[in-house]
Amino acid sequence: MSTESFVFEGGAHKHKLLVELIEDLGGWVVQKKILAQEATITFTIPNTADVPLLRERVLELRGALREQPLLGTEIGVIAPTIARHHLPHLLCDIAEYMRRLGAKTNMIGLARGVGQRIAQITTQEKKIIEEHDAAIFVLGNFEYCLKEYKWKLYKDITIPFVVTGGPPLESVPHAEYYIGNVGRLPYRFRRLEEIDKLQEIGNAVSQCIKKVRSFMAHDPPMIPSFAVKEEIERQVNEIKEVFSPSPIVPKIRGVRVKLPYSQFREKIANVRIGDYLLKEIADIKKSNFRDYILVQLLSQSQIHTK
Amino acid sequence: MVEKVFVENIDRSQPFNYGIISYKIIADYVFADLAVSGALESVRILVDIEKPFFFIHAKIKIMEEKIRISDITTITLEKEGIHITIEDESYAPDLLQVLWKQFGRENVTQIDRWNLIVPSNLITIENLKQIVAVDPRDRITNKILDAMNRIIPEAFRVRKTSFKDDYITIIASENPLEPTWIQLAENALKIPPLRIPEEYLEKLKQTPKVSKKKIVPWKTHEFQESIK
DSSP states (O other), X not given: OOOEEEEEEEESTTHHHHHHHHHHTTOEEEEEEEETTEEXXXXXXXXXXXXXHHHHHHHHTTOEEEEOTTTTOEEEEEESOSSTTTTTHHHHHHHHHHHHTTOEEEEEEOSXXXXXXXXXXXXXXXXXXXXXXXXXXXXXXXXHHHHHTTHHHHTTOOSOEEEEOSSOOSOOTTOSEEEOSOSSOSSOOOSHHHHHHHHHHHHHHHHHHHHHHHHHHTSOBSSOHHHHHHHHHHHOGGGGGOOSSOSEEEEXXXXXXXXXXXXXXXXXXXXXXXXXXXXXXXXXEEOSSXXXXXXXXXXXXXXXXX | OOOOEEEEESSTTSTTOHHHHHHHHHHHHHHHHTTOGGGEEEEEEEEETTTTEEEEEEEEOOOSOOEEHHHHEEEEEOSSSEEEEESOGGGHXXXXXXXXXXXXXXXXXXXXSSEEEEXXXXXXXXXXXXXXXXXXXXXXXXXXXXXXXXXXXXXXXXXXXXXXXXXXXXXXXXXXXXXXXXXXXXXXXXXXXXOOOHHHHHTTSOOOOOOOOOOOOTTSHHHHHHTO
């Protein structure tokens, strides 16, 4: 059993039939936007076997369905620095494409990631990167640099990551996934073969995510992060006053709530989910991002031992 | 079109690796973006990525004439001093800089945006007319230096820039510069430049290509039916 995520686009007329089906299948509607006659519904269902049923309903409604393999994940797109040598073209293209696959992306520029001998990454940066579910390191054009020096940046990262670079190599040291022909380039990606390259990166990242999910399935958390998100939205009214585009960021194992840690820790910890309080089934920590709250769901075995 | 920009690997055993080809593309884009291609006669970029250093050697050619004060102003002798009326306002900041440098700020009186007065005991009208207000060489040189900064990888912060006749030379590295590297690069300059063949560049150039792949947008009904 594995979850499947989709985005539906079609007429708003009778879209409630689809929402009902999703609810019957035990899924979650993550986002529902109705603009004039058009409906965009992002949702996830718990069982792959139900997908044909879903497709049939979508065809009935004359709408369209697209898979969102990265829905509910947060991905960091990392460049050596934020100078114009590395930004904006490539990094924006990659980040935007990941967003289209359903992920929430953060673009991160390291402080001193450039060069060969002088390339370095700080502990704080590592912590920030490791708060994501997966990372993409966007590196440069020279084979010598990639093979000899650049692995310093990602060698100790514990989350799954993909490395992209210019030369078409089979692999680079210390990295599981390497995508070539995506180096420092002075233009946006427009041609078909370039879009295919982005899709290749997307596939590599979704493989990473799949591995994490299948590993987690052996000892899953009590409830998925979408349910936690829904409950926090229902019980903490202050979240409606946060102006960020996504006040609660769902991740594979937990959520990040964009409220100040010092003021709202207790309130978030005491959110009631079924028979439990959130603090009983999750660790509530201070996020490495500003002053936000990080909720990390415990697996079922951890809850029993707590 | 005559090729102006050459990117070469100092190690001639691997003349056309991915790094060299991509930096040729980057250099072409940067020079086109900053509109300095017209002012360049030739540029040679020599790369040694293992030491590592970037060596850029550019020959500039200036087509424009120097602009003198008489070209952009009308000058008359009045009771209170020499009266300068600015005709072309786009050069006004440069003109003011020159006058301030020559006579000091206290001696240049600005009546309004277009009118200036300089004391007549400091200079004669004939000499004033001959002063160079704008040197196109300075403007172009600054632009070319900016272009080079954009091309050279960001890590290469140890730089040495030199100007000689019509040539601008920059050597940049992330390690302390060694005199042997400059010697190495200058020896490489004596060999005629190596042009990157078009078939290598075509892979990275963003030119339209014919594709036979048929694409059906995912929002269409037939696409949804096809994956049912």
